[in-house]
Amino acid sequence: MQQFPKAVAYYYKRWHEFEMDLHHHPAMEIMYVIDGKCQIEIDDRVVDMRKGQYIFIQSNVKHRLIIDKNHPCRMLNIEFILHSNKSAHYMSIDQLFQTQPSLQTLFDPHQRYFLLKDDEVVYFTLRHLVLELDHQSANNQLLIDNLMVQLILWIDRNRREYNEQTNNQHMKKALTYIHEHYDTEIRVEILACITHLHPSYLHKIFRRSLGMTINQYITQVRLDKAKMLLINTEIPVTEISNYVGVNTSQYFSNLFKKETALSPSEYREHFREI
DNA sequence: AAGTAAAGCGACATAGTGGC
DNA sequence: GCCACTATGTCGCTTTACTT
Numbered sequence: 001m002q003q004f005p006k007a008v009a010y011y012y013k014r015w016h017e018f019e020m021d022l023h024h025h026p027a028m029e030i031m032y033v034i035d036g037k038c039q040i041e042i043d044d045r046v047v048d049m050r051k052g053q054y055i056f057i058q059s060n061v062k063h064r065l066i067i068d069k070n071h072p073c074r075m076l077n078i079e080f081i082l083h084s085n086k087s088a089h090y091m092s093i094d095q096l097f098q099t100q101p102s103l104q105t106l107f108d109p110h111q112r113y114f115l116l117k118d119d120e121v122v123y124f125t126l127r128h129l130v131l132e133l134d135h136q137s138a139n140n141q142l143l144i145d146n147l148m149v150q151l152i153l154w155i156d157r158n159r160r161e162y163n164e165q166t167n168n169q170h171m172k173k174a175l176t177y178i179h180e181h182y183d184t185e186i187r188v189e190i191l192a193c194i195t196h197l198h199p200s201y202l203h204k205i206f207r208r209s210l211g212m213t214i215n216q217y218i219t220q221v222r223l224d225k226a227k228m229l230l231i232n233t234e235i236p237v238t239e240i241s242n243y244v245g246v247n248t249s250q251y252f253s254n255l256f257k258k259e260t261a262l263s264p265s266e267y268r269e270h271f272r273e274i
Numbered sequence: 275a276a277g278t279a280a281a282g283c284g285a286c287a288t289a290g291t292g293g294c
Numbered sequence: 295g296c297c298a299c300t301a302t303g304t305c306g307c308t309t310t311a312c313t314t
Binding site for chain 1 (some may be wrong): 296298299
């Protein structure tokens with residue numbers, strides 16, 4: 001059965017010192033901070049939110065709003081469900097998934113929530129959607145359906161761009177440097193300088209992104225190059241260590257055996273036979 | 275998210291030895 | 295000469311906890 005997103009609750013509210021009870025509901029919820037700051041307790045975590053940020057909460061995820069007495073907050077909330085509707089004017093959620101596969105992760109129930117920062121377009125769409133919903137009639141149903149889909153698409157793009165901006169740009173710079181300089185000494189300090197990040201913070205990003213440390217990655221690149229040179233060239237083993245940025249052939253053999261359980265010469269012989 | 279300090283430990287270089 | 299292996303000491307990577 002085809003399902004379509006449908007807004008079931010939408011409201012502006014200015015909050016003062018307040019602690020909501022922990023609750024959950026079948027509807028998905030978007031909580032947008034228009035002004036001030038607040039906290040959301042969700043999944044045993046407390047998430048800080050400030051102006052321009054919004055949270056996308058999956059259905060049936062327990063959450064509550066906390067407003068500090070010194071920091072009032074104005075919010076725009078919208079709750080929506082997926083329902084079957086034969087008179088729907090727009091694309092079903094399945095059709096959207098087919099056209100825009102990244103949307104599937106936005107609706108993945110394992111992704112409990114997304115905390116995102118808006119560049120005003122989400123707020124713009126949200127405002128117009130709520131305004132049209134307030135004047136709901138047969139005349140504006142197409143516009144409402146359209147705005148609902150737009151909102152979902154903007155949130156999805158926002159989510160993807162956010163991930164790319166924070167991780168990939170720094171990672172891309174660091175990885176490019178590693179792949180172009182594996183034949184020389186690569187210091188974390190240099191990578192930090194290139195990415196304009198603190199070395200400790202670069203380590204964090206690296207591990208989060210690739211699941212390994214910077215040096216583990218550098219070693220892997222070097223050993224991959226060494227394997228290729230051993231199989232496809234006649235370069236002596238002692239020189240190959242130099243080609244891939246390992247200063248001493250003794251240490252290179254060590255490293256190589258740890259990785260492949262074969263010495264470089266055994267590896268060359270083994271693959272030549274194959 | 276981004277930056278910092280500090281501590282611990284592992285990566286790495288080096289030297290020495292020996293087999294082929 | 296080439297390669298492998300081991301022991302040892304040093305340096306800086308990595309993690310952690312905390313702050314901005």
